[in-house]
Amino acid sequence: MWEDKTEDVVEQCKIELPVLKEVKSKKISKSKSGPINLLIQGDNYHALSVLNYTHRKKIDVIYIDPPYNTGSKDFVFNDHYVDVNDSYRHSKWLSFIHKRIRLAKNLLKDTGVIFVSIDDNEMPQLKLLMDDPDLFGENNFIALLVWENKEGGGSSDSKHFKIKHEYILVYAKEKENLIVNKEKIPDEDAYTYSDEYEKKRGKHKLIKLNSASIQYSKSLDYPITAPDGTKIYPSFDHKQACWRWSKRKFDWGVENGYVRISKSKSGKWVVYTKQYLKVDNEGNKIERQRPPLGVISQFSSTMATKELEKIFHGKVFSYPKPYLLIKHLLSLVASKDCVILDFMAGTGTTGQATIELNAEDNGNRRFILCTNNENDICTKVCYPRISKVISGYKDFNGKLIKGIEANLRYFQTAFVGAEPNDKNKEALTRQATEMLCVREDTFEPIKGSKQIKIFKNDKHYTGILFDEDAVPALKKEILKLGGKWSVYIFSLGDDTFDEEFEDMKQKITVSPIPEVILRVYRRLFKT
Ligand SMILES: C[S@@+](CC[C@H](N)C(=O)[O-])C[C@H]1O[C@@H](n2cnc3c(N)ncnc32)[C@H](O)[C@@H]1O
Numbered sequence: 001m002w003e004d005k006t007e008d009v010v011e012q013c014k015i016e017l018p019v020l021k022e023v024k025s026k027k028i029s030k031s032k033s034g035p036i037n038l039l040i041q042g043d044n045y046h047a048l049s050v051l052n053y054t055h056r057k058k059i060d061v062i063y064i065d066p067p068y069n070t071g072s073k074d075f076v077f078n079d080h081y082v083d084v085n086d087s088y089r090h091s092k093w094l095s096f097i098h099k100r101i102r103l104a105k106n107l108l109k110d111t112g113v114i115f116v117s118i119d120d121n122e123m124p125q126l127k128l129l130m131d132d133p134d135l136f137g138e139n140n141f142i143a144l145l146v147w148e149n150k151e152g153g154g155s156s157d158s159k160h161f162k163i164k165h166e167y168i169l170v171y172a173k174e175k176e177n178l179i180v181n182k183e184k185i186p187d188e189d190a191y192t193y194s195d196e197y198e199k200k201r202g203k204h205k206l207i208k209l210n211s212a213s214i215q216y217s218k219s220l221d222y223p224i225t226a227p228d229g230t231k232i233y234p235s236f237d238h239k240q241a242c243w244r245w246s247k248r249k250f251d252w253g254v255e256n257g258y259v260r261i262s263k264s265k266s267g268k269w270v271v272y273t274k275q276y277l278k279v280d281n282e283g284n285k286i287e288r289q290r291p292p293l294g295v296i297s298q299f300s301s302t303m304a305t306k307e308l309e310k311i312f313h314g315k316v317f318s319y320p321k322p323y324l325l326i327k328h329l330l331s332l333v334a335s336k337d338c339v340i341l342d343f344m345a346g347t348g349t350t351g352q353a354t355i356e357l358n359a360e361d362n363g364n365r366r367f368i369l370c371t372n373n374e375n376d377i378c379t380k381v382c383y384p385r386i387s388k389v390i391s392g393y394k395d396f397n398g399k400l401i402k403g404i405e406a407n408l409r410y411f412q413t414a415f416v417g418a419e420p421n422d423k424n425k426e427a428l429t430r431q432a433t434e435m436l437c438v439r440e441d442t443f444e445p446i447k448g449s450k451q452i453k454i455f456k457n458d459k460h461y462t463g464i465l466f467d468e469d470a471v472p473a474l475k476k477e478i479l480k481l482g483g484k485w486s487v488y489i490f491s492l493g494d495d496t497f498d499e500e501f502e503d504m505k506q507k508i509t510v511s512p513i514p515e516v517i518l519r520v521y522r523r524l525f526k527t
Contacts, residue, residue, distance in 0.1 A: 028387060191277040
């Protein structure tokens with residue numbers, strides 16, 4: 001329980017409804033066949049509300065890195081920094097994060113997953129919040145990952161402990177539906193020995209055949225004959241022990257090259273089994289892999305700062321996350337054509353991670369980034385960063401870094417009156433075009449008149465009708481162009497125009513606007 005604090009941007013939605021307005025001059029089109037990524041500038045409460053209409057159950061992965069509420073000017077609530085002496089600091093943070101995560105959860109597919117970066121300041125509060133059955137519920141808790149964020153010894157600013165880690169809380173929308181990719185084991189280096197089987201089986205490591213740690217069994221205690229005829233027994237240091245393999249398995253191992261008997265430095269015979277990289281102990285082909293580790297230590301905060309300095313030739317933000325860390329998380333859980341959302345995008349790290357991962361594994365992932373423009377973070381850092389990653393840039397040594405083909409559309413949040421009168425409904429309809437294109441992922445304009453607008457992608461068309469008298473004209477277009485259609489028709493009520501499109505039912509879906517949008521907003525804002 002916490003004291004819910006009213007927030008201006010939330011109250012605003014009772015008098016104004018959020019929509020999207022495209023900043024066309026910031027559009028980037030560098031990939032013909034690639035997906036269209038989105039950057040939305042504005043408060044994420046508004047952006048997430050819009051996405052509740054356009055992207056309900058369409059997101060595979062959410063990653064966020066919210067303000068940690070450290071008390072030192074990192075968390076803004078109602079336009080004021082929350083400081084350590086604010087007795088409601090946790091309540092304000094919980095009010096803030098709860099309202100956003102509640103909206104974000106609706107966007108996840110049933111197979112989806114959310115990662116939330118956090119540190120000691122709010123980790124316990126956040127964990128309990130996420131465990132609430134109305135949010136994700138403890139049944140859907142996946143892991144509390146520890147990220148070692150500092151290289152070397154860690155910071156020495158604490159009197160008691162050197163803290164060099166923070167956390168990433170992981171929840172599934174529905175635990176039984178979440179698939180976490182296994183990792184290739186990174187200790188390939190441990191497989192160092194070569195033999196005549198290397199080509200097929202890979203290199204191998206040696207593991208002693210005798211073990212004091214397995215339960216003694218008489219049948220596993222048999223003599224093995226060394227090359228010079230010496231009998232070798234599993235016991236060592238005069239203690240009873242046995243072999244790990246039965247006599248039958250051992251004979252099979254000798255015959256098939258899975259056993260090595262050699263002299264140790266002290267001149268004693270030792271029996272080893274060979275563990276190959278590419279086959280198991282029965283000779284079956286395997287890829288040695290394991291579930292990803294809960295402690296992540298290969299990427300540091302310093303790396304993240306350097307990544308940004310490489311692009312901007314100087315420091316532009318205090319605590320970005322390394323894109324390699326986000327790339328690592330994305331590679332663990334998602335298919336190669338997933339939709340990724342970061343609604344605390346800051347410098348756009350998640351965008352770069354997505355683009356780089358696609359380039360690495362030929363993926364088709366797309367991202368949606370939302371951030372406000374605190375200290376010009378969106379206009380001066382996030383957008384230019386994504387733009388440079390796509391178009392290429394010179395690093396601080398003057399070296400040309402090649403761009404990676406991708407597409408981006410830039411939106412800002414805008415507003416129309418919330419009172420459900422005819423004037424506002426007409427205004428919302430006029431402003432809704434961009435939201436409809438985002439929802440349908442159709443950005444290529446085919447026709448634009450006062451009465452009809454048509455957009456397409458390579459799979460289907462979106463038709464927007466601003467005047468129902470133009471239904472016959474739109475039907476003509478549908479017959480001419482063919483293919484699948486989503487049609488939106490302006491109506492002051494909730495007419496679904498079934499009769500008018502009866503003869504085309506198979507190929508098109510018809511929805512009344514703005515009613516379909518208002519329905520979502522009424523539920524979210526309880527107006
Ligand atoms: C800790 S930073 C995220 C940094 C990011 N992971 C990176 O690597 O650059 C949190 C970001 O969330 C943004 N933010 C905070 N409150 C927001 C809000 N209500 N709406 C949109 N963005 C917000 C801030 O501008 C800040 O850039």
